[in-house]
Each structure stands twice: as structure tokens, then as C-alpha cells.
Amino acid sequence: MTTPITTDSKIQKVVDDNRVSIWVSVLGELGRKLPGYLADAGWTRDGKSICCIHASDADAKNAVDQGYVNESLGSVPGLVGETSDNNKNALGHIQHESMQDADHHRLASNIAYSIPFEDTTSSRTRIVHMSAEVMIQGALVDPLLNRYAVVIVYGCHTCTIQIDMCLGLLKKILKKRDDLRVLVCGAMSGYLNFLSEYFSDSVIVSLDPVTYPVDVHHVSSAVSDYITTAFETSLAVIDSQTSPSNVIIFMPNKEGQELQKRLEESPQAAEGASVIVANSVSDLAHLEDSILDSDGNRSYLVITSLAPEIVASRIAAAAVIDSGFKEVRYSRYGFASMARTEPINQELAKLRALIAGLEKPGKCYRLYPQSTSLEKFETPAIQRLPLDQCILQLKSLGVDNILRFDYPFPPPAEAVAEAMDRLASMQILDNHAQLTRPLGEQLAQLPLQPLHGMLLLKSSAQGCFDQVISLIAMWLTKGEFFDHEKGLPFTVQEGDALTSINIYESFVKLKDNRSNWCRKHGLSEQRLSKAVTIREQLFRILQHRRITTSRSELATSTTIRKCISSVYGRYCAFQLSNGLYRTVHGSLTVKVHPSSVLYNRKCPWVVFEQAVEKDGQLFIKNITAVEKEWVTSDESRGKQ
Numbered sequence: 001m002t003t004p005i006t007t008d009s010k011i012q013k014v015v016d017d018n019r020v021s022i023w024v025s026v027l028g029e030l031g032r033k034l035p036g037y038l039a040d041a042g043w044t045r046d047g048k049s050i051c052c053i054h055a056s057d058a059d060a061k062n063a064v065d066q067g068y069v070n071e072s073l074g075s076v077p078g079l080v081g082e083t084s085d086n087n088k089n090a091l092g093h094i095q096h097e098s099m100q101d102a103d104h105h106r107l108a109s110n111i112a113y114s115i116p117f118e119d120t121t122s123s124r125t126r127i128v129h130m131s132a133e134v135m136i137q138g139a140l141v142d143p144l145l146n147r148y149a150v151v152i153v154y155g156c157h158t159c160t161i162q163i164d165m166c167l168g169l170l171k172k173i174l175k176k177r178d179d180l181r182v183l184v185c186g187a188m189s190g191y192l193n194f195l196s197e198y199f200s201d202s203v204i205v206s207l208d209p210v211t212y213p214v215d216v217h218h219v220s221s222a223v224s225d226y227i228t229t230a231f232e233t234s235l236a237v238i239d240s241q242t243s244p245s246n247v248i249i250f251m252p253n254k255e256g257q258e259l260q261k262r263l264e265e266s267p268q269a270a271e272g273a274s275v276i277v278a279n280s281v282s283d284l285a286h287l288e289d290s291i292l293d294s295d296g297n298r299s300y301l302v303i304t305s306l307a308p309e310i311v312a313s314r315i316a317a318a319a320v321i322d323s324g325f326k327e328v329r330y331s332r333y334g335f336a337s338m339a340r341t342e343p344i345n346q347e348l349a350k351l352r353a354l355i356a357g358l359e360k361p362g363k364c365y366r367l368y369p370q371s372t373s374l375e376k377f378e379t380p381a382i383q384r385l386p387l388d389q390c391i392l393q394l395k396s397l398g399v400d401n402i403l404r405f406d407y408p409f410p411p412p413a414e415a416v417a418e419a420m421d422r423l424a425s426m427q428i429l430d431n432h433a434q435l436t437r438p439l440g441e442q443l444a445q446l447p448l449q450p451l452h453g454m455l456l457l458k459s460s461a462q463g464c465f466d467q468v469i470s471l472i473a474m475w476l477t478k479g480e481f482f483d484h485e486k487g488l489p490f491t492v493q494e495g496d497a498l499t500s501i502n503i504y505e506s507f508v509k510l511k512d513n514r515s516n517w518c519r520k521h522g523l524s525e526q527r528l529s530k531a532v533t534i535r536e537q538l539f540r541i542l543q544h545r546r547i548t549t550s551r552s553e554l555a556t557s558t559t560i561r562k563c564i565s566s567v568y569g570r571y572c573a574f575q576l577s578n579g580l581y582r583t584v585h586g587s588l589t590v591k592v593h594p595s596s597v598l599y600n601r602k603c604p605w606v607v608f609e610q611a612v613e614k615d616g617q618l619f620i621k622n623i624t625a626v627e628k629e630w631v632t633s634d635e636s637r638g639k640q
Contacts, residue, residue, distance in 0.1 A: 012041040015150070015181050019174060020202035022192045023185040026309050026354065034183060035127045038150050043181070044126040048149035052129045055155040055163050057115040062281070063129040064113040064120070116447035117476075117537035132162030136169070136393050137447060143397070144173055150181045156195060157186035157347070159380040159409070161390050168407050169397070171199065187309040188347040191377055198408050212357035218370040226323050226367045227255050231262050233321050233365050234301055238273055244299045245318035246291070248311055250352055252327045252341045253279060256303045263301060273299035279306060284314040291315065308348070312355040320356040322349065324368040330384045333586055334418060335571060338613035343368075345375045380409040387411055387419040388450050392428065395435050396444030425570070426454060445545045448472070448538075451609075455567045456538075460548065462563045464555035467501050471560075473535035474500040475609065475622060477527045489521070491597045494557050495606065495624040497564055499597050504531060565626040568607040572631045573620065575604050581620065584631065593619040605631065 014021050015038060023034070035050045044050060054060040112120040114130040121128050130138075138145070145151065151170060156163060170182050184199070186192050189206075196204045223229045230249060237247050251259055256277055263275045278284050284306070291300060304311055305327060311317075326348065327339045344352075349366070356362030382390070390411075391402055399405050402416050423429045428440040428450060435441050443453040452472050459468035490502040507528045510517055518525040542549055552559075565572070573581035573590060579600075581590045590611065592599045598606065609622035 011037050014203060014205055015041070015043075015183065018201075018203045019178070019180065020182045020184065020199040022196045022199070022202055022204040023183055023207055024187070024189045024192050024204065025185060025207040026187045026312060026351065026358075034152055034185070035150075038181075039126065043149045047147075049125060049147055050127045050150045050152065051135065051145065051148040052127065053132050053135050053151065053153045053163075053166055054129060055132060055158045055160050057118075057131045057133075059155065060113045060115050060129045060131045060134075061118070064111060117534045117541075132160065132166045133447060135166055136162065136397075137445075139169060139397055140445065144177055145180070146177075149179070150183065152183040152185060154185045155187075156184050157188040157191045159191075159378065159382075161382045161385060161387070164380060164382050164408050165390060165393065167195070167198070168405055171406055174199075187307075188351060190347045190350075194377075195408065211354060212359070212361045214353050214357040214362050214364050216353055216364045216366065218366045219368060222369055222372075223367055226325070227251075227258050227262070229367050230259050230321055230323055231266075233367065234259075234263060235266065237319050237321070237363075237365070238299065238301075241299060241318075244294075246300045246302060246315055247273070247319045247321060248308075248315065248317040248355070249301060249303045249321040249323070250308070250326070251303055251305060251323045252325050253305050253339075255323070255325075255341075256305060260303055263303075273301045275301045275303070277303045278311070279304060281310070284311065288314050308351045308355045312358060316359045317356055318360070318362050320352055320362070320364045322352045322364060322366045324349070324366060324372070328378065328384070329381075331386050332613060333588065333611075334386055334422065336611040336613050336618055343372070343374060345378045347377060349374060382407060382409055382411045383415070387415055388422055391416065391419050391423060392435075392440075392444055392450055395429070395433075396441070400433075422570075423450065426450065428454075442545070442547055445547075446541065451567060452476075455564065456542075457547070458567055459552070459563050460550050462559060462566070463550070463552045464560045464563050465549050466552045467555050467560050468563060469535055469538060470504045470531070471497055471501050473531040473538065474504055476534050477530045492557070493597075493601070493603075493625065494561060495598055495603070496596050496622050497609075497624045498557055498560065500622075501560070504528065508532060561624055561626055562630055564624045565607050565630045568609060568624075569631050571609070571611075571620075572605065572607045572626065574628075575602065575606075581606065588618060590618040590620050592623065593621045596621060596623050598623050598625065604628065607631075 011034065035052055038044075038050055052060075052063065054063065110124045110126045112122065112125045112128050114121050114128055114134050116131070116133060153163065153166060153170070156167065167184070174180060174182065182199070184192070184195055184202075186195075192204060196202050219229065230251060234247065234249060249256075249259065256279070260275055260277050274290070276283075276287050276290075278287050287300065287302065300315075302311070302315060302317075308320075322344075324344055325341050326344050328342050330338050330340055332338055353364035353366075356364050394402055394405060402420070403410070403413060420429060420433060423440075424431075424433075427436055428443055430436050430440075435444060439454075439457065442457060443450055446453045446456070448456065452475065455468055456465075456472055459465045490499055490506065492498045492502065503523065507514065507518075507523070514528075515525055517523075518528065539549075570585050571583070572585075573583045575581050576589075579602075581592070582588065583590060590608075592601075593612070603623075603625045605626050605628050606620070606623045607626050608620035608624075611618055611620050613619075
């Protein structure tokens with residue numbers, strides 16, 4: 001049974017009396033204050049800290065960077081403010097509040113964040129926001145998390161692999177630590193009810209105020225074109241408004257862009273409302289500013305693929321239009337990433353409707369019949385994405401039997417076997433499924449995917465460490481770096497890896513006018529600066545782990561490409577007469593992604609770092625030209 005809680009004294013009592021508590025909060029009005037309440041209650045005394053775990057790096061950093069104030073911390077010696085927001089922290093969204101004195105609070109050294117390649121903690125830190133990945137890495141040196149009195153896990157309903165691993169580890173740690181308190185937070189009550197059974201003897205409580213009624217409407221029969229139906233419904237909602245109000249339209253990315261175009265071309269929509277696509281937190285921030293500037297005199301049609309609790313933290317809505325679909329990321333063939341548009345689940349449908357009634361009675365228009373059968377939960381990431389890194393981390397934590405680890409949702413046995421086979425083929429696991437020495441153990445200490453870590457460690461032995469660590473830093477920033485036409489001076493026929501290294505080295509040589517230089521060559525200064533930071537931090541991590549490296553300022557193109565091919569040989573492909581490529585492993589037909597410098601060029605043999613599936617076609621990215629003889633496996637020779 002869910003118990004509503006509205007005062008700090010009740011919150012403290014729940015934590016005092018229960019080793020595990022499950023907290024349901026859509027808005028996070030009180031959820032964001034949990035660490036502060038606990039600090040007030042004395043949980044940060046005796047040198048202990050409060051650990052706040054988040055689903056992603058951005059979520060953990062946003063928790064501190066936004067600088068929001070929790071007044072309840074004022075009585076705690078040394079603590080001047082808490083920046084946690086249950087919605088913002090766990091899922092990357094922001095609770096709008098006064099920003100007075102924000103810089104002062106943001107710089108308080110007793111509240112910090114820790115993510116891969118960026119750590120602001122110090123000996124004074126008492127509340128630390130970290131990504132789930134960092135928590136897992138930290139368990140290598142502190143298996144029982146003895147430095148923490150309380151662990152708060154935000155965004156549990158996101159069901160990421162790392163969050164599920166954290167929950168499994170915490171359940172294991174609780175068996176050995178009677179003094180530890182674990183708070184599990186999320187927005188979907190149904191999933192959190194499931195977690196209350198996963199953590200036996202836990203209590204589930206609600207932090208949200210009572211919502212207003214929402215009048216839910218369904219279409220009478222299944223629609224074949226939900227973009228058109230969304231368009232028509234949007235116009236009908238505008239016509240029915242008696243006063244300006246906001247309408248949130250939940251659509252997958254691609255379909256949302258098409259809907260935006262059609263609405264903007266409609267005179268009716270142009271006169272009655274502003275049409276906005278908001279698929280990121282920054283989009284929502286700009287939208288919120290626009291709404292405030294309008295003084296409530298204009299309606300907004302907000303098309304979004306974001307989670308409803310993210311949107312609700314910024315924008316009040318009188319009506320919701322729910323397409324009934326969302327994009328879900330999968331992996332195919334063990335390496336290809338794809339986004340599949342799927343029907344939503346029951347929990348998400350409830351949450352989308354709920355946000356229409358947060359401020360006053362609202363309406364929700366579902367573009368699917370009431371008889372539609374929806375799954376209760378979304379398929380967890382651990383059941384649809386590669387498990388290589390998960391297994392590597394669990395092995396490093398001493399988990400011998402991967403299938404017997406107590407996950408909230410167990411992974412498919414076949415997926416575990418495939419991942420272990422890949423790790424064994426890279427000599428990361430031995431014949432007894434244990435980490436090899438030193439390779440496997442060293443890789444487990446790095447905040448990198450196994451292949452990235454392999455490439456980094458091999459580069460030192462093969463004489464191209466300086467170049468490869470720069471390349472990996474570039475890969476980790478993600479996104480497109482440059483305009484192909486403006487960036488021609490850096491482009492090389494050997495492929496994307498060498499081109500990226502050229503761009504990075506040219507950038508770091510500049511002392512002044514980096515902004516002008518980036519604009520001239522169509523480069524992203526933000527991503528290049530981030531790559532510099534990642535490279536520096538990665539080098540420090542290697543030193544801290546005492547992993548030996550060797551300088552390689554004069555490495556040749558051939559040396560670098562040979563090193564890459566030695567690691568990514570499994571991901572090699574040869575060009576067909578029609579210009580397409582066929583992978584050696586799996587004999588799959590693939591295309592060069594338009595973002596590659598090798599797009600529309602002849603290159604007999606290549607290896608690739610990434611593959612994405614779009615509209616039923618496989619595209620390869622981050623491509624390196626290699627020589628046929630470098631791909632030395634028997635399988636590759638047989639497929640030539």
C-alpha cells in the first residue's frame with residue numbers, strides 16, 4: 001500500500017524505521033529534498049556521506065550544476081544548500097525555482113558530482129551525485145560502500161542496465177550492512193510496486209500531492225496514420241480552448257518532426273498556438289522562458305518524445321495528446337544500434353495522462369482504442385542491449401555465476417552466453433570464464449567499453465598511444481564534429497579515425513582564437529573542448545590505476561590503422577561491386593553512413609567502430625581503411 005508523505009519529520013521516520021524504502025514521485029516537489037532532509041537528521045555525521053545514484057552522467061551533473069537550493073539544509077553545519085531534484089536528477093530535467101544565490105550554492109564543496117572523466121568531490125563532500133557507472137566502479141575499491149550512510153537511487157523506472165546492476169549490488173550489500181539505508185525513487189508506481197517485492201520488507205511511500213481528474217478519450221478504432229490523427233486532434237483541441245493553455249503531444253522523434261511541419265503550415269494552428277518541438281532539457285528550458293515571456297496570453301503545442309515526468313517538471317498542460325508510441329533502443333548482431341518505434345506500456349500511458357491533471361482538471365486524447373492491449377512494463381534494457389560491459393563489471397566485482405546474480409529483471413541466458421563468447425574471443429575472459437591477467441583485470445578498472453579499453457591498452461604496446469587516446473576521447477563525446485566541405489583540410493583517405501585525430505591535434509595546438517578557427521572549419525568547439533577534458537582525465541585514470549603507457553608522438557598512419565584493425569577485426573567489411581559493403585562476421589550487407597569521410601568513396605577493406613540501423617538498413621560509422629592482410633582471422637579469409 002502506498003502511503004502519502006508530506007512533512008520532513010515523516011520522511012525521516014520512514015528512513016529511520018526501514019532499511020529500504022520505495023519513493024513514488026512524479027513531480028519531485030519533495031523528492032528532490034530527500035538528501036537534505038536526511039542530512040538534517042544527522043545521516044552525514046561521523047564522516048559518512050549520502051550517495052545519490054542517477055541513470056546517466058548528465059543527470060548526475062545536472063543535479064549539482066543547476067544550483068537549486070534546498071532550504072532544509074540550513075541547520076546542518078557546513079551544508080549551505082542541496083541541489084537534488086527527483087525528476088531533474090534522475091532523468092535530466094529541472095524544477096523551476098528562484099535562482100537567487102545559485103552560484104554560491106553550486107560551488108559548495110560539500111555537495112558534488114562524480115561521473116566518468118569528471119569528479120568534483122573533495123574531503124568535505126557530504127552529498128555526492130554520481131552516475132550508476134561510477135557507483136559500480138567505486139564498488140571495486142569499497143565493496144560494501146562503507147563511506148555512505150544512505151544511498152538514494154533516482155530514476156529506477158528507467159530500467160537501464162547500470163541502474164538494475166546497482167539495485168542488485170545494493171540488495172547484496174544490505175545482507176552485510178544493517179546500518180545502510182537505501183531509498184529507491186521513480187515516477188511509475190506500478191514498477192515501484194514491483195521493486196517493493198524485489199526488496200523484501202521495504203515500504204512504499206508517495207511524495208506527490210493529490211492530482212486533479214483527467215478526462216481520458218480514446219479513438220473508436222485503430223488508426224492507420226496516427227500523424228494525421230494527431231494533426232486533426234491538435235486543431236480540434238485548439239478550437240475548443242476558451243483560454244490560452246498548453247497542449248503536450250507525445251510522438252516519436254521522426255513522426256514528431258512531420259507533425260510539426262504540418263501544424264506550422266496550418267493557418268489555424270499558427271493563429272491559435274505556437275508549435276514547439278522539445279526533445280531535450282535545453283529545448284524545455286527555452287520553451288519555459290517563452291511561456292513566461294508570453295504572460296499566459298498564448299497557447300503552446302509542445303511536441304515531444306521525452307518522458308512525461310521530464311516535461312511536467314517544466315510545463316503545465318491542460319491537455320495531452322498521446323500517440324501511444326515511443327522509440328525504444330535495441331541492439332542487433334551484437335553491435336548494431338537501432339531505435340524501434342513501439343507501442344507504449346501501461347505504466348507510461350498512465351503517466352502521460354496524469355500530467356494533464358497536475359494543476360487543474362485536464363483532458364487526455366489517446367490515439368488508440370480503449371481495447372488496445374498494452375504490456376505492463378517496457379522491456380528492460382538488460383533484455384535488449386549487449387551485456388559485454390555488464391558482465392565485465394560483474395566479474396570484476398567477484399560475481400562468478402552471471403546468471404545467478406539477483407537482477408530485478410534477469411537477462412536472457414542466450415544474450416549472456418553471446419557476450420561471454422565475445423569477451424573470451426578478445427582474451428578478456430579465460431577458459432574458466434574468469435578475468436584474464438593483466439588484460440581483463442585492467443579493462444575492468446577503466447570507465448570504457450571493452451573494445452575502447454582494448455584499443456587503448458594495445459596502442460601503448462603498438463606505438464600509437466598518444467594518437468589513440470585522443471581518438472577515443474573524440475569517440476566518447478559523440479555527435480558530428482565537422483562540416484565535410486569546410487573540414488576538407490583535415491580529411492584523409494584513410495578514414496574517420498585519422499581524420500578525427502588530425503582535427504584534435506590541430507585544435508590543441510591553437511592557443512588563441514579557437515572559436516573563430518572552429519567556425520571557419522565548421523567544427524564543434526564544445527565537443528572538441530570536451531574531448532580535451534576527457535583525454536586528460538583518462539590519462540589520469542591510467543596513472544592512478546598504475547597502467548603503464550608509452551609516448552608515441554611520431555606514430556604513422558599505418559601504425560594507427562594496424563592497431564585499430566587488430567582490435568576491431570571482428571567488425572571488418574569488404575566492398576562489393578555495387579559500392580555496398582559486406583561484413584566478414586555474419587555476412588551482412590551494410591552502407592557507409594553519410595557522416596563518414598569515406599562516404600561515396602572506394603575503399604576495398606574497412607573496419608568500423610559503430611553501426612546503426614535505420615529504416616531497415618545497416619549503416620557503419622567511424623570507419624578506418626585497412627589492408628586485406630591485416631584482417632588475419634580464418635573467417636575473414638574464407639569470406640573474401
